[in-house]
Amino acid sequence: MSAAPARPAVTALSDPAADAAITAACTLLSLPTIRTQAGPLADATARERLTHKAYLAEVLSAECDDRDARRRLRRVKEAKFPRPKRLEDFDATAITDLPPARLAHLATGGWIDAGEPLVLLGDSGTGKTHLLIALGTAAAEQGRRVRYVTTAALVNELIEAADDKQLSRAVGRYARLDLLALDEIGYVSLDPRGAELLFQIITEREERASIACASNAMFSEWGATFTDPRLAAAVVDRLTFNAHIINTGTSSYRLRATRAKKGATTT
Known part of the structure; x- marks a missing residue:
């Protein structure tokens, strides 16, 4: 026994x-x-x-x-959002491309797990950056690795890394993210070197890890940003394949929010 x-x-x-x-x-x-x-x-x-x-x-x-x-707090801090924005504070009623069911689906982050891109297109002030930060915050709070960066800042970072012979390390950092939130595509023109470095990041993440981007220019106008029409077409192709594309329109979200706030204080 x-x-x-x-x-x-x-x-x-x-x-x-x-x-x-x-x-x-x-x-x-x-x-x-x-x-x-x-x-x-x-x-x-x-x-x-x-x-x-x-x-x-x-x-x-x-x-x-x-x-x-x-x-969760650490993930949000690591994302380097420029300011706090949350989905519950966003009024999507004026965006026909974003019914409540679609916004709720995006909030779950399933598209991130599937490696699908998200593209927000619309005029300045229509809520693109709010949505980009808010969806990124939701993803970070769900435990995902997220980084917010403007297109110009990312390109400058990549150029500095290349000059210091640290480009592969920088590309590796961005490749490991679950979500890259890329803001202000189309706001500034990129020189050929910067455009090619940005394309390298986009290619590294293609069909494997999500990029969410915001632009005030329609796809047909991205040639002004990337200067090389073939490169612009390749970027559009990669960011739109299996993508969630949302047009935020032309009506200023900030102006609506300001008017609503003033109206609430006068009643």
Whole structure:
């Protein structure tokens, strides 16, 4: 017959000694939530007459929940959004291309997991950047690696990396992202070198990882940005294949929001 498993050894500790042991162990194991919540949760589980296993489940769940919240905040910070924007603060009622069901679908981020592009087209002030940041924020809060950058800033970064012989490292950083949120395509013309470097990033992510971009120029006008018509056509081809294309229109979102705010304060 096999011997019965030995019971784990348990050391009798006073409450102060137990508190010190918990603090030391949590510090060593990097469990800050358990370190702060072990005592209060112990008191709560004692009042509720829960089992030791239930108490253990409570403290572990608290640590997991807090760690997940910290990870979400870290992902949003790493995305380098220029300002906070959220989907619940966006009024899409004036955008016929964006009915509630479509916006809700985009908010889930399934298109990111599928590596599908998103293109936001419309005049200045129609909500493109708000949507780009808000969808990127939702993706980051869901745990995805996101980076927001303007087209000009990305091109400058790539040129500097190339000059420092660090281009492959820079391209690798952008290739590992789950979502690249690329703003202001078409705002400035790119020199041939910058356009080719940007194309390298787009090609690296093609059909594998999502790019969400915003532009105030229609696709037919992108030749002015990329100067080389063939390169412009290749960029459009890659950013529109299996893409979600949303036209935000010509009506200024900022103007509507300002008028609505003023109207609310006068009623």
